[in-house]
């Protein structure tokens with residue numbers, strides 16, 4: 001079942017068409033990546049789903065029926081522009097935000113304890129937000145976003161500002177949230193995170209959907225069987241040997257190292273290709 005759908009969503013800003021009949025189909029309990037270059041329309045779509053702004057036409061279907069204002073409590077949203085109160089203490093603010101999402105003080109404290117321990121950020125509890133770095137503030141905001149166990153989580157550029165170690169911790173947590181039943185939609189420019197996390201993607205470019213589907217299907221349909229082989233050795237000989245069974249598109253040479261771009265016919269394997277040249281080259 002689709003947990004979230006955007007149907008023919010159109011949004012104009014003054015003279016700019018930010019979304020041009022965009023569709024989205026997010027299956028329940030999936031991790032869904034929204035991709036596209038700067039200005040493509042990703043944040044606009046996310047803001048429409050979060051009811052911060054409305055579409056000019058089209059609609060959002062949530063859990064099988066049109067999205068309602070009260071659904072906002074079932075969505076956890078990490079916006080692109082992080083917004084914590086700088087002068088307030090971390091713990092005090094986290095409890096305050098959790099209370100706004102309907103948690104009792106006791107529940108908020110219990111859940112915050114769990115997340116602060118998980119992220120090893122207990123020592124920050126009594127610091128003012130302004131004393132934290134950007135990445136540290138982002139961790140707090142992530143915790144506050146997921147604290148009320150929303151069924152739908154929407155993260156706008158969740159990895160921006162995180163160092164690789166913390167980005168990895170975040171990835172693992174996103175996978176666990178899925179295991180625990182959440183549906184997750186996130187926008188990103190980070191292709192590594194897409195490969196590692198997403199089951200489905202939609203690619204938006206210039207306000208339009210240009211590619212959508214299951215990541216495995218997309219990978220399969222764009223597979224062009226082109227293999228890049230880095231080697232040291234006799235370029236002419238390798239070209240001749242490979243050309244018997246494969247199509248060598250080109251061979252480049254950089255600093256004494258050759259790179260052959262070899263197109264593999266469907267019935268051939270990489271092992272066959274390598275065995276053709278293995279006695280004549282040093283494969284890098």
Ligand SMILES: Nc1ncnc2c1ncn2[C@@H]1O[C@H](COP(=O)(O)OP(=O)(O)OP(=O)(O)O)[C@@H](O)[C@H]1O
Pocket residue numbers: 013014016018036037038039040041042043044045080
């Ligand atoms: N409030 C606004 N008023 C006018 N134009 C806007 C507004 N918000 C967004 N736009 C325009 O709509 C287009 C889409 O912006 P959006 O923020 O959705 O892009 P994005 O895909 O999230 O980009 P990025 O990857 O840079 O975050 C841009 O051309 C932007 O200038």
